[in-house]
Amino acid sequence: MGKYIIEGGYSLSGEIKVQGSKNAVLPLLAATVLNEGKTYFHNCPKILDVYNMLNILTAIGCTIKWEGDILIIDSSDITTHIIPEKYVQMMRSSIILLGSVLGRLKTVKISFPGGCSIGTRPIDLHLKALKQMNVDIKDRHGFIECSTNEIIGNKVSLDYPSVGATENIMLTAVLSEGITTINNAAKEPEIVELQEFLCEMGAKIEGAGTDTITIKGVNKLNSVEYRIMPDRIVAGTYMCAVAAAGGEVLLKDVCKEHLNSTITKINEMGCFTKEFENSILIKAPERLKSLDLIRTQPYPGFPTDMQAQLMSCLVTADGTSIIAETIFESRYKHVAELVRMGADIIIDGRIAVLKGINRLNGAEVFAEDLRGGAALVLAGLGAEGKTIVNNASHILRGYENLEKDLSLLGAKIKYSSD
Numbered sequence: 144m145g146k147y148i149i150e151g152g153y154s155l156s157g158e159i160k161v162q163g164s165k166n167a168v169l170p171l172l173a174a175t176v177l178n179e180g181k182t183y184f185h186n187c188p189k190i191l192d193v194y195n196m197l198n199i200l201t202a203i204g205c206t207i208k209w210e211g212d213i214l215i216i217d218s219s220d221i222t223t224h225i226i227p228e229k230y231v232q233m234m235r236s237s238i239i240l241l242g243s244v245l246g247r248l249k250t251v252k253i254s255f256p257g258g259c260s261i262g263t264r265p266i267d268l269h270l271k272a273l274k275q276m277n278v279d280i281k282d283r284h285g286f287i288e289c290s291t292n293e294i295i296g297n298k299v300s301l302d303y304p305s306v307g308a309t310e311n312i313m314l315t316a317v318l319s320e321g322i323t324t325i326n327n328a329a330k331e332p333e334i335v336e337l338q339e340f341l342c343e344m345g346a347k348i349e350g351a352g353t354d355t356i357t358i359k360g361v362n363k364l365n366s367v368e369y370r371i372m373p374d375r376i377v378a379g380t381y382m383c384a385v386a387a388a389g390g391e392v393l394l395k396d397v398c399k400e401h402l403n404s405t406i407t408k409i410n411e412m413g414c415f416t417k418e419f420e421n422s423i424l425i426k427a428p429e430r431l432k433s434l435d436l437i438r439t440q441p442y443p444g445f446p447t448d449m450q451a452q453l454m455s456c457l458v459t460a461d462g463t464s465i466i467a468e469t470i471f472e473s474r475y476k477h478v479a480e481l482v483r484m485g486a487d488i489i490i491d492g493r494i495a496v497l498k499g500i501n502r503l504n505g506a507e508v509f510a511e512d513l514r515g516g517a518a519l520v521l522a523g524l525g526a527e528g529k530t531i532v533n534n535a536s537h538i539l540r541g542y543e544n545l546e547k548d549l550s551l552l553g554a555k556i557k558y559s560s561d
């Protein structure tokens with residue numbers, strides 16, 4: 144599972160580049176299935192989730208090649224509609240293949256992704272929408288089997304602006320007959336990225352980034368070359384790293400428009416930030432200030448994917464902070480580990496009350512999920528003494544160069560595959 148070993152107490156300085164976005168690239172990789180040709184990706188992050196998605200694409204017939212840093216996917220021949228269960232279990236977001244394989248082959252069989260450590264994560268909204276698009280769905284022995292003679296566009300209204308459901312509906316609708324309208328669609332930047340990518344391939348979609356997305360079905364798509372946008376959560380994680388460890392860092396290759404809610408909280412904690420065209424400077428204060436109430440919310444609200452990292456900063460802020468996790472019902476697995484490091488945190492349902500202490504103590508802790516794991520690394524940077532973060536493979540799902548980037552900035556951190 145691997146581990147990170149951190150010697151705390153070294154402030155960060157210098158500059159680093161932010162990787163391509165995990166949550167943008169995964170639906171784009173799934174979308175390549177719709178195109179009976181080649182896709183060329185630039186800035187694709189080399190992370191476990193990407194390798195896992197590439198394994199799935201290979202298993203269903205795509206050819207994958209890296210030419211230097213350019214990822215080339217040839218999806219001319221899709222040989223099966225069955226998504227191998229072992230990969231689906233390894234990566235929840237493999238569910239995005241539901242829409243793209245269905246769109247291409249008019250049939251797909253995929254196992255239920257099941258629960259995961261941050262919540263139950265049902266897919267009822269995905270399935271309800273597909274049924275409205277003339278898709279027959281059978282749910283048997285833990286597998287979902289979808290089939291249709293023709294996908295027919297419809298007006299779909301989501302009960303909640305689910306990111307994955309919005310993506311699956313878009314992917315299903317691209318090669319459909321007629322027009323699909325998604326009301327109460329997710330507005331995340333990754334949805335806008337998916338629209339841009341699909342339109343480059345010849346799809347007809349508009350409205351991404353607003354509540355209503357309209358997809359006009361087309362017959363065929365074309366080959367495309369595309370650059371993946373920067374990862375807003377990795378950028379936010381590095382901002383929190385500076386806040387937790389102290390210092391001054393320039394983050395390059397960021398899209399500052401995607402970071403507004405995170406930058407606001409970073410500033411409210413007393414950090415100085417300066418935004419440039421594609422970069423952000425962040426400088427930590429002597430001591431962080433506590434925050435009144437942070438509610439995780441769909442975009443443009445404060446992202447649930449930043450909740451744990453922000454918590455790692457606030458546990459040593461001056462005063463008491465309150466966090467409300469409104470998106471996922473059990474996204475506080477990192478709390479017990481932070482408490483092991485000396486943090487004063489009380490959880491009541493979805494509310495966390497954090498009383499800032501002066502300093503955390505290094506300890507041996509366990510990552511239970513991706514962002515919670517990253518948060519423990521940040522906690523280790525600011526802590527006194529040594530911290531070992533076990534189960535690092537969770538973190539490798541989404542961070543390409545965590546220890547290299549932090550080392551470059553002066554942190555004392557090593558990765559061990561033991």
Ligand SMILES: CC(=O)N[C@H]1[C@@H](OP(=O)(O)OP(=O)(O)OC[C@H]2O[C@@H](n3ccc(=O)[nH]c3=O)[C@H](O)[C@@H]2O)O[C@H](CO)[C@@H](O)[C@@H]1O
Nearest residue numbers: 166236264265266267268269305306307308447448470471
């Ligand atoms: C690969 C990817 O992009 N993952 C992101 C995506 O996950 P994901 O797409 O899974 O997140 P959703 O927006 O779908 O889920 C948000 C909430 O809606 C619920 N829900 C969702 C679908 C459904 O059919 N029924 C239902 O009840 C979920 O359980 C959760 O409580 O958006 C989340 C919310 O911003 C992020 O934390 C994840 O990093």
Ligand SMILES: C=C(OP(=O)(O)O)C(=O)O
Nearest residue numbers: 166235236448513514541
């Ligand atoms: C929850 C996350 O990802 P996933 O949806 O892939 O589990 C995340 O990126 O923080």
